Amino acid sequence: MFRTIRLDAVLVQAVIAGALSFSHLHDLAEAAGQDGWKAWAYPISVDLLLVAAWRRMRAHADNRPAWVWFVIALTASLGANIATAGMLDLGDVPPWLRILVAGWPALAFLGGTLLAHTPAPAPTETEPAPIAAPLPAPDPAPAAPDVTVQRAPEPAPDPAPELPPAPAPAPVAAPTSAAAVAVPPALLDHARKVADTHHATTGHRITAETLRARLGVPAPLADAITAQLA
Numbered sequence: 001m002f003r004t005i006r007l008d009a010v011l012v013q014a015v016i017a018g019a020l021s022f023s024h025l026h027d028l029a030e031a032a033g034q035d036g037w038k039a040w041a042y043p044i045s046v047d048l049l050l051v052a053a054w055r056r057m058r059a060h061a062d063n064r065p066a067w068v069w070f071v072i073a074l075t076a077s078l079g080a081n082i083a084t085a086g087m088l089d090l091g092d093v094p095p096w097l098r099i100l101v102a103g104w105p106a107l108a109f110l111g112g113t114l115l116a117h118t119p120a121p122a123p124t125e126t127e128p129a130p131i132a133a134p135l136p137a138p139d140p141a142p143a144a145p146d147v148t149v150q151r152a153p154e155p156a157p158d159p160a161p162e163l164p165p166a167p168a169p170a171p172v173a174a175p176t177s178a179a180a181v182a183v184p185p186a187l188l189d190h191a192r193k194v195a196d197t198h199h200a201t202t203g204h205r206i207t208a209e210t211l212r213a214r215l216g217v218p219a220p221l222a223d224a225i226t227a228q229l230a
Contacts, residue, residue, distance in 0.1 A: 013199050021077050022047065026082040031090035032101035042101070045108045046080075049073040069111040076104065181224035191215060191225045 025043035053070035212222035
């Protein structure tokens with residue numbers, strides 16, 4: 001089955017704006033002495049740096065380096081659009097513009113490398129809720145006065161029949177230790193990856209509470225996994 005292609009006004013507008021900006025960057029690079037395939041590579045470099053910075057900003061909104069490179073790529077694109085709109089004589093490009101165009105590949109390579117290899121900020125761990133202090137026990141009620149009532153002596157009751165001794169209570173099983181809980185190998189491998197990521201980002205070993213919150217497992221199972229990861 002073929003999917004029907006539905007034209008979107010935003011998509012059409014983005015294609016038109018991208019084509020115009022691409023053409024302006026090509027014309028400016030060609031006027032600055034970059035002929036042949038090099039003139040076509042300049043708009044590709046600017047647009048790729050713009051998209052890479054935007055994707056990094058969407059993943060982490062507080063990433064300042066991504067904002068810096070986004071502004072640099074946007075300035076290069078807007079500058080080419082303004083320069084080719086009659087504000088600059090493309091037949092006589094000034095030397096400073098030729099220097100900027102010639103130095104752009106090194107700047108774009110630096111920005112793309114930093115965006116690709118900058119580590120993401122570590123997620124902040126939520127602190128456990130404070131445990132409320134137990135309320136003080138109420139004072140015991142005053143004991144009633146001991147009133148002794150004299151009664152007539154009652155006849156001694158018949159001796160009760162002897163009952164067989166009660167069976168000894170069954171021994172209470174000791175609580176299962178963390179190491180006795182069976183941990184599936186796949187879950188243990190996944191927990192080890194989570195623990196390694198936590199240690200690499202924070203510099204500290206992961207605790208049982210943090211591991212239980214990350215994996216969504218019961219406390220005994222989290223203690224068993226922590227014991228096997230130690």
